Amino acid sequence: GGGGRVPCCAPGRLPAPQPPCFLPLAEVFLPEETHGAAPVDFLQQLPSYQSALRRRATAGGGTQERRAAPQGPAGLRAAAGLGPEEEEDQVAAPTARECPLSMAEKRRLRVNKQADVKHLSGGKQWRRTSSKSLKKVLSEVKEFSSYLKLWRHDIHSIEGKFGTGIQSYFSFLRFLVLLNFIIFILMFSFVTLPSIIAKYGMFNSSFAKIPPKNIEPHCTVYEPSGNKGLIYFYDYLKHLLSGTGFLEETSLFYGYYTIDATWISIVRYNVPLAYLLATFAYLALSLIWIISRSLEGFKQNLVHAEDQFQSYCNKVFAGWDFCITDPNAARLKHRSLRYELQTDLEEERLKRKIADRTTKEKLRIYSLRIFINVIVLAVLLGCFYSIYRATFFSQENSNGVSNMNFLVNLLVQYLPSIVITTANIVAPQIFSFLIRYEDYSPAFEIRMILCVFLRLASIGVLLFSLWSQISSCNTDMCKACGYNYELYPCWESQVGQEMYKLMIFDFIVILAVTLFVDFPRKLLVTHCSCKLLQWFGLKEFRISDNVLEIIYGQTICWIGTFFSPLLPAIATVKYFIIFYIKKVSLIHTQKPAARPFRASSSNFFFLLVLLIGLVLAFVPLGVSIAHIPSSKACGPFRNFNTSWAVVPHTILEFPKPLQQVLYGIASEAFAVPFFMVICLVMFYFIALARAHKRVAEQLKEQLAMVRFDPLFCTPKVFFVSVIRHAGKQQFS
Amino acid sequence: MGGSASLLPREALGEYQELTFLTKQEILLAYKRFSELLPKEERENACSARVPKSQILTLPELRANPFQHRICRVFSTSGNGDDSMSFEDFLDMLSVFSDSATLDIKSHYAFRIFDFDEDGTLDRSDLEKLVDCLTGQGEESRLSNAEMEQLIQNILEESDIDKDGTINLSEFQHVISRSPDFVSSFKIVL
Numbered sequence: 001g002g003g004g005r006v007p008c009c010a011p012g013r014l015p016a017p018q019p020p021c022f023l024p025l026a027e028v029f030l031p032e033e034t035h036g037a038a039p040v041d042f043l044q045q046l047p048s049y050q051s052a053l054r055r056r057a058t059a060g061g062g063t064q065e066r067r068a069a070p071q072g073p074a075g076l077r078a079a080a081g082l083g084p085e086e087e088e089d090q091v092a093a094p095t096a097r098e099c100p101l102s103m104a105e106k107r108r109l110r111v112n113k114q115a116d117v118k119h120l121s122g123g124k125q126w127r128r129t130s131s132k133s134l135k136k137v138l139s140e141v142k143e144f145s146s147y148l149k150l151w152r153h154d155i156h157s158i159e160g161k162f163g164t165g166i167q168s169y170f171s172f173l174r175f176l177v178l179l180n181f182i183i184f185i186l187m188f189s190f191v192t193l194p195s196i197i198a199k200y201g202m203f204n205s206s207f208a209k210i211p212p213k214n215i216e217p218h219c220t221v222y223e224p225s226g227n228k229g230l231i232y233f234y235d236y237l238k239h240l241l242s243g244t245g246f247l248e249e250t251s252l253f254y255g256y257y258t259i260d261a262t263w264i265s266i267v268r269y270n271v272p273l274a275y276l277l278a279t280f281a282y283l284a285l286s287l288i289w290i291i292s293r294s295l296e297g298f299k300q301n302l303v304h305a306e307d308q309f310q311s312y313c314n315k316v317f318a319g320w321d322f323c324i325t326d327p328n329a330a331r332l333k334h335r336s337l338r339y340e341l342q343t344d345l346e347e348e349r350l351k352r353k354i355a356d357r358t359t360k361e362k363l364r365i366y367s368l369r370i371f372i373n374v375i376v377l378a379v380l381l382g383c384f385y386s387i388y389r390a391t392f393f394s395q396e397n398s399n400g401v402s403n404m405n406f407l408v409n410l411l412v413q414y415l416p417s418i419v420i421t422t423a424n425i426v427a428p429q430i431f432s433f434l435i436r437y438e439d440y441s442p443a444f445e446i447r448m449i450l451c452v453f454l455r456l457a458s459i460g461v462l463l464f465s466l467w468s469q470i471s472s473c474n475t476d477m478c479k480a481c482g483y484n485y486e487l488y489p490c491w492e493s494q495v496g497q498e499m500y501k502l503m504i505f506d507f508i509v510i511l512a513v514t515l516f517v518d519f520p521r522k523l524l525v526t527h528c529s530c531k532l533l534q535w536f537g538l539k540e541f542r543i544s545d546n547v548l549e550i551i552y553g554q555t556i557c558w559i560g561t562f563f564s565p566l567l568p569a570i571a572t573v574k575y576f577i578i579f580y581i582k583k584v585s586l587i588h589t590q591k592p593a594a595r596p597f598r599a600s601s602s603n604f605f606f607l608l609v610l611l612i613g614l615v616l617a618f619v620p621l622g623v624s625i626a627h628i629p630s631s632k633a634c635g636p637f638r639n640f641n642t643s644w645a646v647v648p649h650t651i652l653e654f655p656k657p658l659q660q661v662l663y664g665i666a667s668e669a670f671a672v673p674f675f676m677v678i679c680l681v682m683f684y685f686i687a688l689a690r691a692h693k694r695v696a697e698q699l700k701e702q703l704a705m706v707r708f709d710p711l712f713c714t715p716k717v718f719f720v721s722v723i724r725h726a727g728k729q730q731f732s
Numbered sequence: 733m734g735g736s737a738s739l740l741p742r743e744a745l746g747e748y749q750e751l752t753f754l755t756k757q758e759i760l761l762a763y764k765r766f767s768e769l770l771p772k773e774e775r776e777n778a779c780s781a782r783v784p785k786s787q788i789l790t791l792p793e794l795r796a797n798p799f800q801h802r803i804c805r806v807f808s809t810s811g812n813g814d815d816s817m818s819f820e821d822f823l824d825m826l827s828v829f830s831d832s833a834t835l836d837i838k839s840h841y842a843f844r845i846f847d848f849d850e851d852g853t854l855d856r857s858d859l860e861k862l863v864d865c866l867t868g869q870g871e872e873s874r875l876s877n878a879e880m881e882q883l884i885q886n887i888l889e890e891s892d893i894d895k896d897g898t899i900n901l902s903e904f905q906h907v908i909s910r911s912p913d914f915v916s917s918f919k920i921v922l
Contacts, residue, residue, distance in 0.1 A: 097751050097827065100840040102809045103820035106751045143755040156921065160792075164916050312886040313907045316859075317842065318914035319866050322797060322829060323921065330796035334868035338875070341867065345879050348886070604912075703894045 150174055154583060160325035162541075162592055163333060169543050170579065172606045176554055177575045179289060183282045183561065184568035190278040191565050192251050194269050198262035205264040207271075212638045219481035222489040222633035224248045224255065234406045241504060242398075242413045243497035252500070252566045254492040255634040272636035272646045279562045279621070286558065286614055294607035315341065332592060369438050379430055380454065383423040384461045390419040391465035395487070416465075416498070417505035420458045424552075427454055428545075448544060452609055455552045456616050459502075459559065463620045466495060471628060482629030482641075490634035492563050495624070499560030499567065506553050507574045514585045522589040541590040546582070547606050550575065555613035559620050739763070744779065752827035753837075761922050762826050765791070766819050782816040793920050798865040802845045829920035838918050839908040843901050853898040859884050 096110040117125060146152070151174055159167035198207035212220065224245075239245030243253065250256060262269045319337050324330050357365075394415040411418075428451050435447055470491045473479050478486070488494055517539075524533055557571040626644040630637035637643045651662055664670055740763050748759050767778040769787045785804050794800045804815040807825040817825075827833060828841045846854055848861045860880060867873050875883065891899050891907040899907075908914050 097753055098834055098837060100837055103751060103824055104809070107747070110751065139749075139755065143757060146755075164913075164919075168916075311890055311911075312883060313890045314911040314913055316863060316866065316883075316887060317846070317904075317908060318911045318917045320798065321917045322799075323793075323917075323919055324796055325792040327796045330798075331868070334798075334866070334873060338867040338873055341863070341875065341883060342879060345882050348882070700893050706894070 150177065151579065154579075158583065158586075159321075159323050161329050162586070163321040163324055163329065165543055166541060166586070166592060168603050168606070169546060170583070172547065172603075173550060173575060173579050173582070175293070176550060177572055177579070179286060180554075180557060180568045180572040180575065182285065183557075184566070184572060186282050186285070187278055187561060187565040187568060190274050190281075191257065191271070194262060194264060194274070195257050195259055195271060196251065197264060198259060198269075198271075203265055205262060207259045207262040209258060210260040210639060212632050215632050216477065216480045218477060219485050219632040220638075221485075222255070222631075224490075224493075238406055238410055241410060241501075243500040248493060248497070252564055253496045254563050254565075255490045257565075257636045258634045258638065259636055260639060270650070272640070273650055275565075275636050276625070276643060276646055278565075279625075282561060282568075283558070283614070283618065283621070287611075290607055290611050290614065294604060294611070312344070315344070329592075336592070365439060372434050372438050376431060376434060376450065379427055380450075383427055383454065384457065387416060387419050387423065387458055387461045388465045391416045391462050392469065395466070395469055414501060414505055416462050417502050420462065420502070421505065421509055423458065424451075424455055427451075451545075451548055452612070455548055456555060456613055459552075459555060460616065460620065462498070462502075463495070463559070466498060467623070467628065470495075481632060483631065485631075485633070488631070490631050491628075492624075492631060492635055496560060496563030496567075499556055500564055500570075502556050503553060503560065503567065503570060503574065506549075506556070507578070510549065510578060511581065514581050514589075518585050518589040538589065538591045541586055541592055544605075548609070550578070551606070551610050551613050554610065555617055558614060558617040562621055562624065739767075739776075739778070748823055752823055753830045753832040753834075754823065754827050758826065758830065758922065759823065762823060763819070765922060766822050779819050782810060782818050783822075785815040785817075788817055788822075793922065798869070799845055802848065806841065806844045826920065826922065829918065831919065831921065835909060835915060836905070838915070839905045840901070842908065842914075842918060843904045853900050854904065855898040856884055859887060859899075 096106045096113070099106060099109060101109065117128060120128070151170070155167055155170050155174070158170055195207075197203060198205045235245070239247050247253070248255060257271065257275060259271045262271055315337075321333060324333060394412055398409065398413050428447065431447050431450050438446075440446060470483050470488050472484055473482075478484055483491055521539060525538055553571065553574065557567055560567045624643070626642055629641055630643045632638050637646060640646050640649065651659060654662070740760065745756060745759060748754070749756060752759070754762070763778065766783070767775045769783045769790070770778055770781055774781045785801075785808075788804055789795060789800050794803065797803070801815075803825065804817065807821045807828075808815045808817050809821055810816045810818075828837055843854070844850075846858060846862050848858045849855075854862075863880060863883060864874055867875060874880075888897065888899070891903050893903050893906070
């Protein structure tokens with residue numbers, strides 16, 4: 001009928017004829033059932049075959065599988081599930097709401113199921129009711145927690161007006177706000193709070209500063225230029241913007257935590273160990289959280305070899321965002337879909353042409369590519385070198401002379417940040433221009449890779465430049481300390497200051513670009529009808545560029561938190577404000593990009609780049625903690641060679657057996673076999689995945705053959721298929 | 733807000749929670765929006781009233797949707813073919829399009845929505861109409877014939893496993909299960 005529904009979970013006639021030779025999976029596996037065809041014995045090696053065998057044996061008879069299962073996988077599962085009651089332990093019977101039926105039919109189904117339940121034993125009934133009530137409680141909790149979600153309404157309205165691509169950017173921003181807030185809570189409660197309590201003597205606490213032994217006295221001199229004398233207002237502002245002066249002595253920076261042991265009431269609190277462990281904890285927390293969020297996208301990306309995001313089926317069947325409510329946005333979406341489909345079809349035609357390229361043309365293209373890649377490499381190296389020199393210059397000139405003009409001083413302090421930001425604006429434009437000539441396929445987003453690399457490597461170059469200055473030792477006195485004690489008596493604080501400056505400058509740039517570039521541009525475009533301006537148009541909201549911007553800020557935060565424990569709080573506030581800035585800017589001054597970025601690939605892409613940023617943050621932190629000697633003039637690690645040394649020192653105080661276990665785990669005798677076992681497990685899974693993929697390909701081929709090959713079909717079924725085929729040809 | 737809660741009886745609310753993927757708040761919001769579509773005198777028994785298709789299409793969630801007519805046709809249980817929707821049809825629709833609906837249900841209903849001639853398979857004419865819906869309704873926004881042919885060829889190549897020139901439900905569900913964007917785009921939240 002017109003409004004009829006396909007009954008699921010029950011045998012019945014279907015509204016349309018389905019290919020009758022669609023053999024259910026179990027039929028293909030089990031050789032006894034096939035009609036004389038060559039047994040597919042390679043299939044019997046697979047674990048999935050074994051489980052199908054087990055399931056079939058307990059299902060008691062092949063009647064359920066023999067039914068043509070064109071209802072799809074759900075139908076097959078349902079068919080297998082609604083048999084005798086013993087089956088429900090193996091295959092979960094679909095609940096009423098998982099069946100594609102109208103409400104009245106679902107109600108009838110539920111009533112029938114409840115009638116069946118009465119036949120169960122008491123134990124099973126109790127299990128069923130308890131699982132049902134558990135599910136209800138879980139759904140209530142989920143509903144409640146969805147209310148607590150920040151910006152739920154804002155993101156929902158953005159989704160309605162701009163689609164899921166841009167909404168995913170704002171969801172990502174929300175995730176970062178939450179992540180930074182949790183990191184801040186972690187560092188504050190384990191590091192800052194005990195230190196403040198100890199320093200102010202609250203709750204009957206006290207702290208001790210143990211002077212380091214065996215250290216030359218000149219290494220321990222540290223005089224932060226604090227509130228000495230009269231301070232002018234612009235000095236105050238300068239200190240606020242560059243983290244020097246009064247800010248250097250606060251709990252914002254590493255230097256404040258010059259505490260070696262504290263007693264809160266009578267409990268001894270090991271501040272150095274807590275500092276190090278809190279650092280590892282926030283890194284581990286970030287890693288686990290990001291990985292758990294990206295698991296879905298990971299599976300899609302790794303399992304399927306072909307480029308799924310460029311597949312036509314994905315673009316056509318999942319192309320329309322059903323959440324769009326605004327007619328203007330719908331019009332834009334239609335346009336962008338058409339543009340995307342047309343471009344892809346055109347590029348496919350181009351690809352076919354490329355495959356017909358002669359050797360001479362190929363040679364030309366490859367030599368052109370090599371030439372352009374050399375230029376790109378040169379541009380990258382140029383950027384890195386300028387960042388390196390700028391950091392050098394900034395460090396040399398900002399430490400001494402204090403009679404410089406206020407603005408010039410600020411400029412010199414911020415020089416590395418300015419150079420990094422300039423490089424990150426100019427270089428991508430150069431790359432876009434050059435890459436056009438390289439004639440890559442559109443799926444290969446090389447510009448993206450280059451921009452990611454540039455952003456994250458800039459921070460690395462800056463830190464490398466700082467370290468080379470910190471560790472540069474010419475005199476003997478300097479070698480005794482292990483670092484350049486004259487310029488950097490408390491080098492961790494100064495690294496923290498650089499990170500602080502980077503973060504503040506990043507925020508100022510985002511604010512300034514929105515206020516002084518986007519809004520005037522919108523005003524000009526709407527009110528001035530000059531042809532050139534109209535061609536420029538409004539700025540496009542490019543999701544990938546915006547995402548890279550915030551990932552850059554997050555990487556700075558991760559690296560900087562070790563040197564400046566309150567930095568995550570600043571990051572939280574910064575991203576909170578950026579949300580509103582971006583939202584207002586998007587709604588009033590920008591338009592969505594013509595070439596859309598696919599939503600879920602966006603999610604996976606964001607998290608992947610964030611993960612790369614996190615892993616990249618491990619490297620400088622690892623070097624700082626384990627390699628460079630900690631400063632002897634400040635900080636909780638004064639009495640240790642390096643910051644890491646506090647861990648072996650603490651282990652020495654453990655009881656002997658525990659010490660031996662820990663040494664055993666860290667030794668080669670354990671690590672090498674462990675590594676080999678992990679490799680074996682990985683190879684096993686890879687081999688299994690490959691086998692499954694091969695079987696899938698072969699099954700697909702069989703499906704195509706099955707329609708016509710009389711060996712695979714019974715005569716009756718073959719007849720029906722031939723008639724249907726002939727009928728179609730007659731009517732088409 | 734409190735008034736609508738008292739109009740929907742509690743047992744009905746619990747039953748709808750079990751039979752759909754919607755949460756309690758979502759059902760109440762749906763009830764409120766549904767009764768706003770009815771004329772004032774019929775709002776008392778909104779549970780049993782039917783809303784004509786023209787009224788349903790004034791909802792912002794549907795008015796900009798190129799598949800609005802198909803959605804109304806698929807979810808309507810009206811016997812006389814006028815595609816009017818009752819409250820339960822409305823809830824069915826929201827349940828399928830909600831966040832927590834399973835991929836199976838979504839792909840099943842997507843198949844039915846895309847099956848314009850309702851013959852149980854997606855053949856060439858269905859795919860053509862589908863692409864036309866995506867690119868917009870105007871004459872100038874359609875793809876050219878050659879482009880349409882190339883596109884449909886590619887789609888069938890990717891999804892038609894048994895090479896019969898049409899996509900049946902299993903093939904559709906198979907290709908959807910590998911589509912990374914489907915779950916996030918096939919979603920309507922009031």
